[in-house]
Amino acid sequence: MSGRASTGAAPRALRGTHDVLWPESARWEALVATFATLAASAGYRLAVTPVIEAASVFRRGIGDDSEVVGKEMYEFADRDGTPVALRPEGTASIVRAYLQHRPVLPWKVWYVMPAFRHERPQAGRYRQHHQVGVEALGSDDPDLDVEVIWLAHRFFGLLGLAEFELVVNSIGDARCRPGYVAELSRFLAGRAESLCAEHRGRIEANPLRLLDCKRPECIAATEDAPRMVEHLCEDCAVHFGRVQAGLSALGIGARLEHRLVRGFDYYTRTTFEFASGAIAASQNGIGGGGRYDRLAEAMGGPATPGIGFGIGIERVLLACDAERCFPAAPEPLDAYVIDLTGGEVARELTAELRRAGLAVDRGFGHRSLKAQLGAADRSGARAAVIVGDQELAAGTLTVRPLRGGEQRSVRRDELAGWLRALREASR
RNA sequence: GUGGGCGCAGCUCCGUUGGUUAGAGCGCCAGGUUGUGGCCCUGGAGGUCGGGGGUUCAAGUCCCCUCGCUCACCCCA
Structure with missing residues (x-):
């Protein structure tokens, strides 16, 4: 039982949640304003969606067996018994809104929202954290991938961040990924004994996710595993080639990372992450996203391609602290x-x-x-x-x-x- | 879920081999200045030493339990 309740102590914010007060809130204001202006400059409009959704919105989209949905999602029965959940990330909510309202395509939105995951908090990780992000639905043009990644890259630049790295990968689509996954499974099955304890018996469950296991055994065992980019079908290969060329043409450096698969099931083709080199903690991922061309279908709607990213506000500000940039500069009273x-x-x-x-x-x-x-x-x-x-x-x-x-x-x-x-x- | 570290004033922290009434700096309030901030001086408010139990003549200090915070693993923003 709660020791605090019995002693009548004053209430505190729940574990993993926190208050953002002056003067830290001044940086939040400025950060969100910077992002809003940038997004608007590229034709993205604000979307505000509920923090609570039917649990199926996330189960179907993100994947039941994903870490986030399977063991971290805040899920409970509403008063009438309906399974509901606090959103663990933004994309599924936005796609649900798209399916409900069917706006004219392409539909480009930006958002700032809290997200909830029940995990043990540590530096740069909270049970309620906040993200800014964009989603663009209705086109599979690789230039849209480039635009979206450019927005994130530009945003970090506007904040004054310099020590961050962009990594990209393509995980293919419904045509080429199954064949690759099968080949990867065969490869892993041949050396199951050298995998880490957690993955040894679970190769069949999701071989892709095994690629970004950070345990030394798994890293060593997958060193010369088959690589997705070498197994892309013609369309996916061309698409990814154009994304890489587009980024390069805009002067955006990106490192191809074969292990980058991301934690949500809905991703297809382009995936990307931004990692800060200034944050000492291992929670150095400051933003990430990718293409999700089959998500709308998976949620019961028409096939609609899409791509987007989420950027963690708390982590970006940690990176800003480390790089001593983007100070709070509130406008004084007159x-x-x-x-x-x-x-x-x-x-x-x-x-x-x-x-x-x-x-x-x-x-x-x-x-x-x-x-x-x-x-x-x-x-x-x-x-x-x-x-x-x-x-x-x-x-x-x-x-x-x-x-x-x-x-x-x-x-x-x-x-x-x-x-x-x-x-x-x-x- | 599994480990490590830490809990003393609003904040940052001293507190000896257990020993009178628990302290400092900063912050806050008031006065020094009958209408003048910052600097300085003086004073004040503010603490069940996280909570419970135990050992002891005596516990902030030692032991046990518990709660909380924090860092790390897993995973992710």
Whole structure:
């Protein structure tokens, strides 16, 4: 039982979840704004989908036997018994929305969303984490793959990240993958004894996933395993060749990684991941995605190709910390209003200044001028606006710059202009 | 699920071989300045030392259990 509950201690955020508060939240704001602007610049529109879905949305799309769905998904019976789940990732939700609304193709969306996985938290891994991402449905043009990967690459660049690597692979499609998987199985069966304990008896279950097992035994055993890119059918080979050529033409370096298969069943053809070289922890994957040309069908809809990626906000910010880039640079307040005469002036003046487009906070209660000036200083405001008995009698206001400059007396009708000038001067 | 590390004030932490009333810095509040922030000085608030049990004349300190945080494995953002 909970020791906390019995001792009546104050509640805490659940394990693996966390609060994002000022000033860290300022970086979140800026990160999301950066991503939103970038996505919009490429014709992607915001999509907001529910955090809770029928469990089948993820079971059918991601795969029952995948790690994420099989043992990490938050799944439970709704009050009426319906199996529901908190989304473990974004793509399946977006494809569900596509099937429900059938927008005109191609359909390009971006999102920022929480995702949930019940696993033991550690550095860079949470039970509720957050992602920004895009999904583009309705075209299998390799240039769409290039566009999507470019967006992620560009985003990291905009944040100031430099130490990251892009790895790509193609895992083929329904025509060529089964043959490859069969060959891989034969290969692995021949050396089952040298695989790690966990995979030794499970070659048949999913031989592909065995490729990215990080245990030394498996890595050694699969060193010269057959490679997917050498078994692609003509169409897939041409497609992947164009993706690689397109990336190269845009100056995006990508390393071909034969072991890259990704953890979700729905991927076909292009898969990719971004790994930060600046994060010491092993959780250095900052983004990943791929093409999922059969997902819409698997979920019961018409065949619709698609591709997308998800980027982990928490991990990207960890990488930014490590590279000392993308600092929080919140826009300061223009003014902090201090009213020593009872509060009526502050009430009306703050509303007036805010309507004029200025960012204004104020003191509440009846604290001393000294105390309120201290609060004004801590608020980071560019100036304090003081109204006391002297100002009331003279019909003026005192403006005191807090970052250098002379205090002066101004008329109320020239206050906004004066504050704007102060803002411009500080830029 | 399996391991390691750590739990003392809001935060970062001292606390001797167990020994009076548990401390510091920062932060917060107030005063020094009857209307002036930052620097300085003084004072104050704030702790069942995570919780429970045990050993002992005596436990923040030793032992057991438990809860929590954290790092790592698996996997992933």
